[in-house]
Amino acid sequence: MDIFRKASCRRLLELSTTLLGVTLLAFFLIRLAPGDPVLLLIGERGSDPAQYREMAMRLGLEKPLVAQYLQFVGSALQGDFGVSVVSHQGVIGELLARWPATIELGVSALLIACAVGIPAGVAAAVYRNSVLDYLIMTVSIFGYSIPVFWWGLVLILCFSIGLDLTPVAGRIDILYDVPPATGFMLVDTLMPQVIEDYGLSAFGSALGHLVLPALTMATVPLAVFARTTRSSMLEVLSEDYIRTARAKGLSELRVVWRHAFRNALIPVVTVGGVLFVTTVITGAILTETIFAWPGVGRYIVNSVYARDYPVIQASILLIGVFVILVNGLIEYFYSAINPAIGGRRAG
Amino acid sequence: MILSVEDLCIDIAGKPALRSLTFSVAAGEVLGVVGESGCGKSMVNLALMGLLPDGVTASALRMSACGVDLLRAGSRDWRALRGGGMAMIFQNPMSALNPCLTVERQLLESVRRARADLDRSAARAEALRLLDRVGIAHAGARLKSYPHELSGGMAQRIMIAMAVAAGPQLLIADEPTTALDVTVQAQILQLLEEIRRDTGMALLLVSHDIGVIEQCAHRVQVMYSGQIVESGAVDAVIGSPRHPYTRGLVAAQPGRSGMPPKSRLATIEGSVIPITEEVDGCRFRPRCVRADHRCLQPQPMRQIETHSQRGSRCHW
Amino acid sequence: MLADRMGLPLPGGWGNIGFLVLACLLALGFVFPLLLDLSPYRMGSELLQAPSWNPLSAPLLGTDDLGRDMFARLVYGARCSLGIGFVVVTVSLVVGVGLGLLAGVYGGWLDTLIMRLVDLLMCLPSILLAIVIVAVLGSGLGNAIVAVTIIGIPRFVRVVRAVAIQEMQKTYVTAAFASGSSRLRVLCTEVLPNCVPPVIVQAALGFSDAILEIAALGFLGLGAKPPVAEWGAMLADARPFIESHPLLVVMPGVCILLTVLSFNLVGDALRDRLDPKMERQ
Ligand SMILES: Nc1ncnc2c1ncn2[C@@H]1O[C@H](COP(=O)(O)OP(=O)(O)OP(=O)(O)O)[C@@H](O)[C@H]1O
Numbered sequence A: 001m002d003i004f005r006k007a008s009c010r011r012l013l014e015l016s017t018t019l020l021g022v023t024l025l026a027f028f029l030i031r032l033a034p035g036d037p038v039l040l041l042i043g044e045r046g047s048d049p050a051q052y053r054e055m056a057m058r059l060g061l062e063k064p065l066v067a068q069y070l071q072f073v074g075s076a077l078q079g080d081f082g083v084s085v086v087s088h089q090g091v092i093g094e095l096l097a098r099w100p101a102t103i104e105l106g107v108s109a110l111l112i113a114c115a116v117g118i119p120a121g122v123a124a125a126v127y128r129n130s131v132l133d134y135l136i137m138t139v140s141i142f143g144y145s146i147p148v149f150w151w152g153l154v155l156i157l158c159f160s161i162g163l164d165l166t167p168v169a170g171r172i173d174i175l176y177d178v179p180p181a182t183g184f185m186l187v188d189t190l191m192p193q194v195i196e197d198y199g200l201s202a203f204g205s206a207l208g209h210l211v212l213p214a215l216t217m218a219t220v221p222l223a224v225f226a227r228t229t230r231s232s233m234l235e236v237l238s239e240d241y242i243r244t245a246r247a248k249g250l251s252e253l254r255v256v257w258r259h260a261f262r263n264a265l266i267p268v269v270t271v272g273g274v275l276f277v278t279t280v281i282t283g284a285i286l287t288e289t290i291f292a293w294p295g296v297g298r299y300i301v302n303s304v305y306a307r308d309y310p311v312i313q314a315s316i317l318l319i320g321v322f323v324i325l326v327n328g329l330i331e332y333f334y335s336a337i338n339p340a341i342g343g344r345r346a347g
Numbered sequence B: 001m002i003l004s005v006e007d008l009c010i011d012i013a014g015k016p017a018l019r020s021l022t023f024s025v026a027a028g029e030v031l032g033v034v035g036e037s038g039c040g041k042s043m044v045n046l047a048l049m050g051l052l053p054d055g056v057t058a059s060a061l062r063m064s065a066c067g068v069d070l071l072r073a074g075s076r077d078w079r080a081l082r083g084g085g086m087a088m089i090f091q092n093p094m095s096a097l098n099p100c101l102t103v104e105r106q107l108l109e110s111v112r113r114a115r116a117d118l119d120r121s122a123a124r125a126e127a128l129r130l131l132d133r134v135g136i137a138h139a140g141a142r143l144k145s146y147p148h149e150l151s152g153g154m155a156q157r158i159m160i161a162m163a164v165a166a167g168p169q170l171l172i173a174d175e176p177t178t179a180l181d182v183t184v185q186a187q188i189l190q191l192l193e194e195i196r197r198d199t200g201m202a203l204l205l206v207s208h209d210i211g212v213i214e215q216c217a218h219r220v221q222v223m224y225s226g227q228i229v230e231s232g233a234v235d236a237v238i239g240s241p242r243h244p245y246t247r248g249l250v251a252a253q254p255g256r257s258g259m260p261p262k263s264r265l266a267t268i269e270g271s272v273i274p275i276t277e278e279v280d281g282c283r284f285r286p287r288c289v290r291a292d293h294r295c296l297q298p299q300p301m302r303q304i305e306t307h308s309q310r311g312s313r314c315h316w
Numbered sequence C: 001m002l003a004d005r006m007g008l009p010l011p012g013g014w015g016n017i018g019f020l021v022l023a024c025l026l027a028l029g030f031v032f033p034l035l036l037d038l039s040p041y042r043m044g045s046e047l048l049q050a051p052s053w054n055p056l057s058a059p060l061l062g063t064d065d066l067g068r069d070m071f072a073r074l075v076y077g078a079r080c081s082l083g084i085g086f087v088v089v090t091v092s093l094v095v096g097v098g099l100g101l102l103a104g105v106y107g108g109w110l111d112t113l114i115m116r117l118v119d120l121l122m123c124l125p126s127i128l129l130a131i132v133i134v135a136v137l138g139s140g141l142g143n144a145i146v147a148v149t150i151i152g153i154p155r156f157v158r159v160v161r162a163v164a165i166q167e168m169q170k171t172y173v174t175a176a177f178a179s180g181s182s183r184l185r186v187l188c189t190e191v192l193p194n195c196v197p198p199v200i201v202q203a204a205l206g207f208s209d210a211i212l213e214i215a216a217l218g219f220l221g222l223g224a225k226p227p228v229a230e231w232g233a234m235l236a237d238a239r240p241f242i243e244s245h246p247l248l249v250v251m252p253g254v255c256i257l258l259t260v261l262s263f264n265l266v267g268d269a270l271r272d273r274l275d276p277k278m279e280r281q
């Protein structure tokens, strides 16, 4: 166990060096971009000399790089990422305000992906080389290769334009005036006051708005889940202990779910962690743009259009930290789910 | 007869691999099976348990165990048999236990399977009793362990505990000691023998070590490249082997055939024909020192002494 | 069978179909323009024309909102995607293999440094990273290519380093050192040949990722800019017409999907064939 602890310390060290790298990347971003960093940070138009001087002071450009960097990290730690060039609001506030929308979308997408992809993968493995298996694997390679931004448009074409089932953009109908309590629309529309005003129709509208973007975002991770689950199940099903379980006279259902599935889940969890991050961020950037979803992804893209460097800087830093945290958690979960892995890694 | 098999043939990927095996095990009897690695011993065992891997199929004239006709058994019958009359322990105990479940959960599964009437605490007590029976100290603490925390010997004891939980009439032990070191080997064999004597179950003991068979079995059958080449009572077969392969095996035992210690061990030259390969005549012929023209004909099993079920697949 | 006899390095199984589709796309993108009078920029008088079954009288796949021939634009899009994919994969392969060898063969602080950089690149989702790089360099096709190339490097570093470390531990490599071979020699004779199969697989998969990312950047307006016939940018251009002329949106997407799918099929088949143990990360 002691060696294991040492191994996880090492991993912690690795993760923190990556964190360091992320801060360096964010720090050098504006210094590498062509142009005067001060101008980049305050926006080029309508900057008055006083504002310029203030920003130059803040950046401390005349000081050595190390001091500048420390100052940057220091203010980042205090949650101070500067002011958006476009809105003149604090960057951190703007990002945090959009975070729930992105998380709501990402988590729904991931839930759909898990709920469909993992059972599909198990079924494909259990009935391997059957028609079902081929069908699932064919669908999943398509899902894996699909350009998300196009897929979203195709879904809009089918369900919104063709069948007129779902709305095209936004989080909720403009009819509804839902006070933001948690930022998660599905939760907010269930607040007592909202229910009093609109009944469940506000919730229905929020759900309707969520369906298409969530489906769009779910497609790629769904395919990856199905493929990973299948190959990992196949591997586990050929293990000796599965034969033992069968030799005990257990039912096939029990063998598959209790003895094989749990063990096969381990690589799936790892992949799921990585997917969670890529789904939430990558998916968000493209999907939110298509569906005009007011989340972080669209905000980042718009900031790039507007050359809103403080926002870009803060986004990299926050997303980097988010990714590293998720990875750390996954690794912790990974060793918790399989006791033998902890032991074997130690040995 | 607890187990009787007539003309069992096993095909791997459509190619015949094991050819016309006929044998039986009586209640309380220990049947030893010896043979080189790869001659198909495990395949036979898996066929008996209905656990053949994909692409491997079995057919037979007659195959029955514990009064169940295995040829006509549906998946439900098989499951009833596996959790009841028949049990099996495997070559490598470390990989035969699920690394993600505690010993308790795996053992309770077998106990519950055998005795559905027990409630949780009674089942736990039964599990503790079983662990005690297979000679595991601190049974209570061991229940909480994961397989990777066990030694090989301990893991095999737990496998045995799971196997005997239902009080089977036939236990198939597929090289139960091969993966263990020598001192532990003796203990495990001892344990199996004790349990057999206490419960009166029959034992199908597979090994590639003829010494182990000599020590534990009543009857033995020698397998070579997918066939049974000689069978009979242990003393008779080992005392006066008839098939050249059995002779080779016996002679290759250290400290036998009156050889002075430290003299060179006898070996059998050459290597086994892959079991799926078709051969004209005797399958041992390429390695046999006494081969002649008659060996080009297929060798049937020949009864040697009518009264003792002794047979050999050799014309000599 | 036939392909084996002719010495064609086909990936086998479904990969062959992917291979075939790619060959068709290549022919479409690089041979068609030579044979036919196609221009992706020439504006005709008929705007938003529907596809026609008679290519002699009207454009095969109709025209877009500026009256440009959709077929020509799709064909030039194939040229654009495959060409960019090739450049991206080649450059990131060369850089990635070099770094991977350095890390795996020399080890030590060099290894640590390279792997931390790789971790950093892999930690941020690729589209975000591409957007950030484009944000620094400015948007445009050239900068998008640079961004996607940088993102493509880590996959090669990782596989090559893994192979190199594995090889360096083998006895014959130790023996080669003992007999006075230099590291460079060992690298060229022992390590490099073993890197080839996984690198080929990663190249195929890298192709599909690169094409997808370039198209995504084009779609977001951060890559190829409007007149250029690039599938992602075409898709973005056609968005306003999604209700009236859905085919304008559907067609470029189908092209991207088909190309990416083919590369994935080829990559998967190659992996199964060259190295069954290797896992897709
Ligand atoms: N799943 C399988 N599919 C096809 N062939 C197999 C499979 N498992 C084993 N075989 C083949 O069947 C033959 C017999 O294998 P088996 O495991 O029964 O040998 P064994 O006598 O038990 O040997 P050992 O002493 O090593 O356990 C081997 O030659 C092997 O190549």
Ligand SMILES: [Mg+2]
Residues within 6 Å of the ligand: B041, B042, B043, B091, B174, B175
């Ligand atoms: Mg065996």
